[in-house]
Each structure stands twice: as structure tokens, then as C-alpha cells.
Amino acid sequence: MITDSTVAALHGQRVQGVLTTLGLTTDMIAFPAGEAAKDIGTVLSICDQMLAQGADRTAALIALGGGVVGDIAGFVASIYMRGIPYLQIPTTLLAQVDSGIGGKTGIDRSHGKNILGTFYQPKGVFIDLSFLKTLPLPELRNGLAEVIKYGVIEDPDLFGILESKAEEINSLDLDLLQEIVIKSCRIKKGIVEIDEHERGVRRILNFGHTIGHAIEAESGYAITHGDAVAMGMVTAAVISERLHHLPAGDRERIIALIRAIGLPNTIPPHLTPAGIYARLYGDKKKAGDTLHFVLLKKIGTAFVTSAVPEELIKETIKGLQA
Numbered sequence: 001m002i003t004d005s006t007v008a009a010l011h012g013q014r015v016q017g018v019l020t021t022l023g024l025t026t027d028m029i030a031f032p033a034g035e036a037a038k039d040i041g042t043v044l045s046i047c048d049q050m051l052a053q054g055a056d057r058t059a060a061l062i063a064l065g066g067g068v069v070g071d072i073a074g075f076v077a078s079i080y081m082r083g084i085p086y087l088q089i090p091t092t093l094l095a096q097v098d099s100g101i102g103g104k105t106g107i108d109r110s111h112g113k114n115i116l117g118t119f120y121q122p123k124g125v126f127i128d129l130s131f132l133k134t135l136p137l138p139e140l141r142n143g144l145a146e147v148i149k150y151g152v153i154e155d156p157d158l159f160g161i162l163e164s165k166a167e168e169i170n171s172l173d174l175d176l177l178q179e180i181v182i183k184s185c186r187i188k189k190g191i192v193e194i195d196e197h198e199r200g201v202r203r204i205l206n207f208g209h210t211i212g213h214a215i216e217a218e219s220g221y222a223i224t225h226g227d228a229v230a231m232g233m234v235t236a237a238v239i240s241e242r243l244h245h246l247p248a249g250d251r252e253r254i255i256a257l258i259r260a261i262g263l264p265n266t267i268p269p270h271l272t273p274a275g276i277y278a279r280l281y282g283d284k285k286k287a288g289d290t291l292h293f294v295l296l297k298k299i300g301t302a303f304v305t306s307a308v309p310e311e312l313i314k315e316t317i318k319g320l321q322a
Contacts, residue, residue, distance in 0.1 A: 093143025142226030
């Protein structure tokens with residue numbers, strides 16, 4: 001069982017105890033919590049520990065944790081002895097609605113996030129909302145940024161639920177969260193089944209992420225993933241409007257929802273537009289010198305384009321800085 005130091009302290013022994021009760025011989029490997037651990041050194045350390053514990057090709061991995069744990073454990077599973085099976089038990093809302101589903105694994109390099117990775121599907125994903133009871137509010141909002149994304153790109157009904165129930169969601173209404181988790185998982189599952197390796201329609205799942213990942217990297221990962229994606233979604237919505245694709249009313253609704261959930265709708269002034277733009281070229285999804293952006297025609301309809309002028313990107317970022 002692969003986890004991080006925070007999740008190990010909260011849930012590790014309890015989950016390991018359940019597995020032992022089921023008759024499974026289980027070892028737990030924990031690494032330091034945080035995005036900084038998502039590197040090749042952590043992967044090699046985990047592999048060395050697995051070898052020392054005698055894990056062979058009949059072993060399986062369980063990823064118990066959030067997005068960082070899932071990305072690392074999935075990557076290890078995909079390369080250890082040429083591939084062993086793994087399961088996802090996501091403990092954060094972000095992992096439950098997004099990163100735990102779809103088979104993307106990866107680790108970061110200095111150039112950007114998830115530069116090294118594989119597409120490797122878990123054998124199953126087991127979601128237990130009770131894990132969210134120990135989740136700090138900022139981490140809950142990290143996941144809600146992804147839920148907003150699903151509403152914006154695919155499901156106006158989900159967007160409407162988020163608009164009308166923002167207060168209940170922030171107060172951790174588990175019945176309501178169950179509804180939005182199920183809707184989010186179905187959207188992600190449906191898109192991934194059509195385009196597993198992100199050559200076509202799956203690209204729309206990157207709405208807000210191209211600029212969001214650049215903001216994360218430019219901040220030295222001091223800005224959380226959810227906050228950066230929220231900033232990226234606002235930027236993409238404004239660009240969509242300025243290119244005459246998105247009605248102003250839809251752009252206003254998107255920004256209002258992001259604000260209601262408690263996510264930022266402005267970009268910190270210490271991050272320069274030129275610095276953020278330069279980071280875009282470290283994005284693994286670019287093709288040569290071509291940057292692809294996910295823009296909007298309306299809430300529920302997204303499309304991918306490379307026709308976004310450099311100056312418009314920089315002007316929009318500058319205009320959103322507070």
C-alpha cells in the first residue's frame with residue numbers, strides 16, 4: 001500500500017487492518033506528503049523498498065491518498081517488473097472526481113508537472129466519501145475546482161447544482177457531495193473511454209489546466225492545484241469572450257461560481273504575464289511550438305484551438321492580476 005505521511009497517520013493503520021482481516025499480506029510504504037515528493041527520487045525509493053520487502057510480479061499496489069499518491073503509485077505499478085496491477089482508493093475530492101480516474105500517472109520535473117508518466121489503468125477505483133471528513137477546506141476546494149470544470153465543459157445541470165448549492169457543498173453535505181462525485185466520475189469515465197490516450201476529445205478535460213499548470217510552476221508550487229486551475233478557468237473564459245466565442249453572461253456566471261465556492265478569480269501580481277507565458281512551453285501537451293487551449297462556446301460546450309494570440313494571453317493575465 002503506497003501512501004503519504006499525512007494519510008498514513010490518519011487512515012493507514014485502519015485500512016491496513018481491514019486488508020489483513022481479508023487475509024492479505026500487506027506492507028505500507030509512506031513518503032513525505034506534498035507535490036515536492038512527486039519526483040523520480042520518490043519512485044526509486046518506493047521501488048527499492050518493494051524489492052527489499054520481496055515484492056515480485058504477483059504483488060499488487062494500492063494507492064491510498066490524493067492525486068500525488070495516485071500519480072506516483074500508478075507510475076510505480078506501470079514500471080515495476082514491467083507492470084503489476086494496482087487499485088485506487090482516493091482520499092481527497094480531487095482524486096475522487098479527477099486524478100484517480102482515467103489511468104494517467106506521472107511525476108514532475110523542473111520543466112513542469114507530469115513530464116514523466118504513463119497511461120496505465122487501475123483494476124478498480126473505490127471511493128468512500130467518509131475520507132473527506134478529515135479533509136481541510138482548502139483541499140476540498142481543490143477538488144471542487146475540477147467539479148466546476150466538468151460543469152463548464154460538459155454538464156450545465158451540474159453547473160446549476162453548484163451555483164444553487166455552493167454553501168451546502170462548502171459545509172460538507174455528504175449526500176450532495178455524493179451526487180456531484182457520481183456525476184463527475186461519469187463525465188470523466190465517458191470521455192476517457194472515447195479517448196484514453198488524449199489524442200482528441202479528452203483534451204477538453206484540460207480546460208483551465210494549461211495556464212493553471214503554468215501558474216503553479218511559476219509560483220514554485222506555492223499556489224495549490226485547485227487555486228491555479230480556478231485562475232486558469234477564469235483566464236480561459238475571458239479569452240473565450242474576447243475572441244467572441246463565449247457570451248459575457250456565461251463568463252460572468254463562471255467567475256461568480258468560482259468566487260462562491262471560495263476559489264480565487266484573480267492572479268497574484270508577483271507572477272508576471274511573461275513568466276507565466278514562458279511556462280506554457282514546458283507543458284507536455286504542446287505540439288512543437290503550437291500551444292493548444294481549451295476554450296468555450298457556452299457553458300457545457302468546449303473546444304480545442306491553437307488560435308490564441310500571445311499578446312491576448314499576456315493581456316488577459318495582466319488584466320486579472322489583483
